[in-house]
Amino acid sequence: MIRKAIISISAVFCFSVASYGWAWSHKLIGYMAARNCTETTKVALDRYLDVPLADISLWMDIYRDYDWGGMDWSEAPDYIRGTTYWHMISIDKNGKAMMESGRKDPNGNGLPFLMAAIDSLENHKEMSDSAVVVNLKYLAHLMGDAHCPAHYYYENMPADSKGVSGLDSRWGFENGKYKGKADSYHGLFDRAGERIHPEFNMKLKPYAEHIDTLCVASRRKVVEGSVADWVSESGARCWEIYQWGWKPGKEYDDSFYIEHGDFIIYQIQISAYRLAHTLNLIFDPEYKGL
Numbered sequence: 001m002i003r004k005a006i007i008s009i010s011a012v013f014c015f016s017v018a019s020y021g022w023a024w025s026h027k028l029i030g031y032m033a034a035r036n037c038t039e040t041t042k043v044a045l046d047r048y049l050d051v052p053l054a055d056i057s058l059w060m061d062i063y064r065d066y067d068w069g070g071m072d073w074s075e076a077p078d079y080i081r082g083t084t085y086w087h088m089i090s091i092d093k094n095g096k097a098m099m100e101s102g103r104k105d106p107n108g109n110g111l112p113f114l115m116a117a118i119d120s121l122e123n124h125k126e127m128s129d130s131a132v133v134v135n136l137k138y139l140a141h142l143m144g145d146a147h148c149p150a151h152y153y154y155e156n157m158p159a160d161s162k163g164v165s166g167l168d169s170r171w172g173f174e175n176g177k178y179k180g181k182a183d184s185y186h187g188l189f190d191r192a193g194e195r196i197h198p199e200f201n202m203k204l205k206p207y208a209e210h211i212d213t214l215c216v217a218s219r220r221k222v223v224e225g226s227v228a229d230w231v232s233e234s235g236a237r238c239w240e241i242y243q244w245g246w247k248p249g250k251e252y253d254d255s256f257y258i259e260h261g262d263f264i265i266y267q268i269q270i271s272a273y274r275l276a277h278t279l280n281l282i283f284d285p286e287y288k289g290l
Ligand SMILES: [Zn+2]
Pocket: 021, 022, 060, 061, 087, 141, 145
């Protein structure tokens, strides 16, 4: 069912870059993942994509950000509205990523769709080129979102300032400030990549060279286990961000990134290695590991 749903959403659109989601960090993850693809995988990606992997990594945010004729979002058909639920992951009380959202709406059900994109691509030889391309877009984006520290709903999350508790809490989306301008706690993470290292001026090559530094043993360690294991491990670790003293209305500046930059960069690194590893397993039969 899920695979059919994914393959059927195969239209390709061309829009300007959206300003939310894990934003520019998605491009960095795509670029760094491509650096760690084998030559065979790179040839396969070139065969399907007419732009670099980094350039398709934001498509899922751009797709849902499109002005769909001004329609009321709540009345949008499932094939449009549905994908917006895939960008977040639900984590249960035991720290495990959930296969479906525990919320009143399906928001936070990203894991099965990330897995379905991989599952589909494993049969890429039997698929149409357009179906491969759209599933590559899902995979490149969702592997990033599944590691963004602010992209988890936690079943054990306490009530937010409006008293809404559990997975339905919008904790972290409430207003705060960054350098005097309105920003949410979630937004601090969405725009972290460009803010942690402003010296790279969002240039992918020097930034990726700077952070593509995990030793071989560490790379191989972070790609052990299943995709569900990866997301659970990441989600459990990222619960820590809610222990960093956030509260609605709090004002942040660059000291936040000086203090927590390494934590966030690690999430970008492992997301890129896991994406590269997944692509290599799919497209390179000779692949022996990162
Ligand atoms: Zn997203």
